[in-house]
Amino acid sequence: MIKVLLWCMSCMLLWCQPLAAQPGVARHLSFSAGMHNHRVLDQTISPMIYRGNGLPLQLEFVSLGSRYRHQVSAAYSNMSLASHITNADRNNIHRMENIYLQLHYAFLKNIFHADKASHFAGPQIITSLNYRDLTMHLGAEGMTTTADHASSLCFSYHYQYRDFPVFFDQLSVSFSTALLSYVILEGTYHADFNEAIVVSGGGSSSLGDILRNGRFVTLNKYQQLNAGIGLNKSLGPRFSASAFYQLHYYSFNKYERLLKARSLNNTFLLGIHYHLTRHEN
Amino acid sequence: MRTKLLYLLIALMLLAGCEKLFLGDEPTTNPKETFHQFWLDFDRYYAHFAIKPMNWDSVYQAHYPQLTHATTERELLSRLGQIILALQDAHVDLYTGTTVVSYPYYQNSPLNAPVNLQRYISFGPGGENADIIAHGQVKGTNLGYIRLKTFAGFGKQGQTAAPVFFRIDQILKDYESKDGLIVDVRSNGGGNLVNVEVIASRFADRERRYLRQKYKRGPKPEDFTDWIDYDIKPAGQNPFLKPVLVLTNKQVGSAAESFVLAMRSFPHVLILGDTTAGASGNPVFRELPNGWTMRLSVSYAATNKDFVFEGKGLPPDIPLWISEEDVQAGRDAILEKAIEVLGALISKEYIQD
Numbered sequence: 001m002i003k004v005l006l007w008c009m010s011c012m013l014l015w016c017q018p019l020a021a022q023p024g025v026a027r028h029l030s031f032s033a034g035m036h037n038h039r040v041l042d043q044t045i046s047p048m049i050y051r052g053n054g055l056p057l058q059l060e061f062v063s064l065g066s067r068y069r070h071q072v073s074a075a076y077s078n079m080s081l082a083s084h085i086t087n088a089d090r091n092n093i094h095r096m097e098n099i100y101l102q103l104h105y106a107f108l109k110n111i112f113h114a115d116k117a118s119h120f121a122g123p124q125i126i127t128s129l130n131y132r133d134l135t136m137h138l139g140a141e142g143m144t145t146t147a148d149h150a151s152s153l154c155f156s157y158h159y160q161y162r163d164f165p166v167f168f169d170q171l172s173v174s175f176s177t178a179l180l181s182y183v184i185l186e187g188t189y190h191a192d193f194n195e196a197i198v199v200s201g202g203g204s205s206s207l208g209d210i211l212r213n214g215r216f217v218t219l220n221k222y223q224q225l226n227a228g229i230g231l232n233k234s235l236g237p238r239f240s241a242s243a244f245y246q247l248h249y250y251s252f253n254k255y256e257r258l259l260k261a262r263s264l265n266n267t268f269l270l271g272i273h274y275h276l277t278r279h280e281n
Numbered sequence: 282m283r284t285k286l287l288y289l290l291i292a293l294m295l296l297a298g299c300e301k302l303f304l305g306d307e308p309t310t311n312p313k314e315t316f317h318q319f320w321l322d323f324d325r326y327y328a329h330f331a332i333k334p335m336n337w338d339s340v341y342q343a344h345y346p347q348l349t350h351a352t353t354e355r356e357l358l359s360r361l362g363q364i365i366l367a368l369q370d371a372h373v374d375l376y377t378g379t380t381v382v383s384y385p386y387y388q389n390s391p392l393n394a395p396v397n398l399q400r401y402i403s404f405g406p407g408g409e410n411a412d413i414i415a416h417g418q419v420k421g422t423n424l425g426y427i428r429l430k431t432f433a434g435f436g437k438q439g440q441t442a443a444p445v446f447f448r449i450d451q452i453l454k455d456y457e458s459k460d461g462l463i464v465d466v467r468s469n470g471g472g473n474l475v476n477v478e479v480i481a482s483r484f485a486d487r488e489r490r491y492l493r494q495k496y497k498r499g500p501k502p503e504d505f506t507d508w509i510d511y512d513i514k515p516a517g518q519n520p521f522l523k524p525v526l527v528l529t530n531k532q533v534g535s536a537a538e539s540f541v542l543a544m545r546s547f548p549h550v551l552i553l554g555d556t557t558a559g560a561s562g563n564p565v566f567r568e569l570p571n572g573w574t575m576r577l578s579v580s581y582a583a584t585n586k587d588f589v590f591e592g593k594g595l596p597p598d599i600p601l602w603i604s605e606e607d608v609q610a611g612r613d614a615i616l617e618k619a620i621e622v623l624g625a626l627i628s629k630e631y632i633q634d
Contacts, residue, residue, distance in 0.1 A: 089378030
């Protein structure tokens with residue numbers, strides 16, 4: 001996973017070099033870490049809600065001009081989840097290991113500008129992977145693995161207010177919701193049965209086979225909501241710090257309307273930003 | 282601005298706290314909800330209702346109204362236990378932490394397990410107690426003996442075969458000069474199909490269909506996938522195509538029965554011993570709201586000739602039991618018969634009844 005994060009970071013750096021040469025555009029790279037509260041109900045593996053906290057990492061690149069706002073980010077969290085029956089006894093374990101990965105790309109247009117406030121809106125692409133291993137019973141066979149993977153085209157809105165009056169310099173509020181999504185594991189009825197895997201020979205299918213089993217769905221199958229609020233404080237011409245809170249929710253109808261996977265994440269991040277162009281206070 | 286920000290933060294925090302709004306309800310630990318979840322999971326996922334003597338709706342009517350919030354764990358376990366035993370499915374279990382309820386599918390059959398193997402076999406490295414695969418030479422003959430104790434285990438890449446099963450290549454290389462082989466899977470309770478295919482493919486003369494399965498994929502009784510065919514094809518450096526006898530008993534179940542199916546599809550292989558368990562459904566684990574765990578079959582299997590062997594087992598080509606007197610005398614009648622039949626097959630004197 002560290003390799004993936006380094007790769008993402010390198011790509012961001014390479015991509016932002018030519019952009020940095022353009023005048024009048026502020027760009028920054030940021031690294032954030034914090035606290036992540038994750039709750040998931042996946043009826044293909046369990047009727048129970050699993051909850052837990054993790055330490056998320058996030059990398060982000062933002063290019064902000066007077067007309068457009070680009071944002072690329074990658075977030076990762078790995079955590080252990082428990083339900084109210086976890087450790088009910090020493091044989092029935094009921095514990096879930098969860099990996100949560102999100103990639104965002106937003107290309108937003110300034111739709112309204114007034115004094116210190118700017119309103120941006122436009123498309124955003126969010127790819128998320130929520131992978132989980134549920135261990136129910138002592139012994140390797142008492143384990144079930146499943147994942148929700150979706151790439152969504154979203155409508156995104158971002159509000160930014162400069163010269164915030166109290167301590168911080170800038171306030172930002174963002175919101176996005178999925179309109180069209182490409183989801184995989186569509187054939188899943190219960191977690192250990194996935195048509196793509198079984199039909200192609202008992203688990204010997206490649207990642208490509210699984211990805212090809214995906215389908216485009218709309219709001220009747222997959223709903224996603226992101227909402228966030230952040231505050232930024234300048235620390236000089238090149239650096240600034242931020243505090244950011246984000247809520248991410250999705251609901252995925254895995255099998256008709258019968259079996260759902262629902263996930264709710266609350267993330268609080270503290271970040272440090274490096275400004276590729278000199279930052280004016 | 283400060284007030285607006287405060288309102289916004291409060292709104293987001295309230296929204297974040299509304300777990301019920303976003304995720305919905307989850308069942309509580311009370312006995313009625315536990316029973317309901319147990320019944321519902323079987324109703325949605327269980328693949329064998331068409332061949333089991335049970336009306337699942339009647340089960341709900343018979344038990345659910347009798348349950349209250351005051352029902353004890355003991356009574357709930359008794360009711361769920363009765364239902365599980367009535368299903369007569371080797372892949373259905375309930376684990377409470379202190380108790381395991383399983384259908385004792387081999388309880389009324391003779392054990393027919395290996396007896397006094399040292400008397401017949403000169404075991405190779407690891408001896409009789411070698412991990413998973415024990416092998417050796419049948420004393421006084423030019424026959425090899427391989428005992429497969431389980432098909433459990435995975436490789437590091439998840440659903441790949443466990444490395445120990447690839448030892449079969451070296452064993453078959455060592456035994457390439459043998460006139461015949463005995464493959465003993467008695468009391469092998471199964472494991473993973475990928476391991477089965479590693480072993481069976483080393484005996485394949487050509488690609489052959491050995492198993493068909495369909496998976497439950499919806500809540501209605503008829504909601505199944507199409508049949509998925511499983512073929513076995515030759516693999517490995519040293520395929521063994523001389524006469525082979527596979528030894529079975531009533532404890533041969535699940536993936537070990539798939540092994541028997543694969544082996545009996547080859548013309549140079551005969552099956553000897555007792556009928557197998559008839560445990561064909563791939564099981565999944567599910568959890569109940571009170572912390573118990575259960576296992577249930579989610580697939581429906583048939584042989585390459587569309588014989589549904591769930592609950593019936595696979596009959597051997599040569600049926601034979603070990604009598605209590607034989608056990609007392611330290612005689613493995615099944616192994617002795619295998620040596621005799623294999624000798625006759627090699628000298629082409631064997632005529633099957």
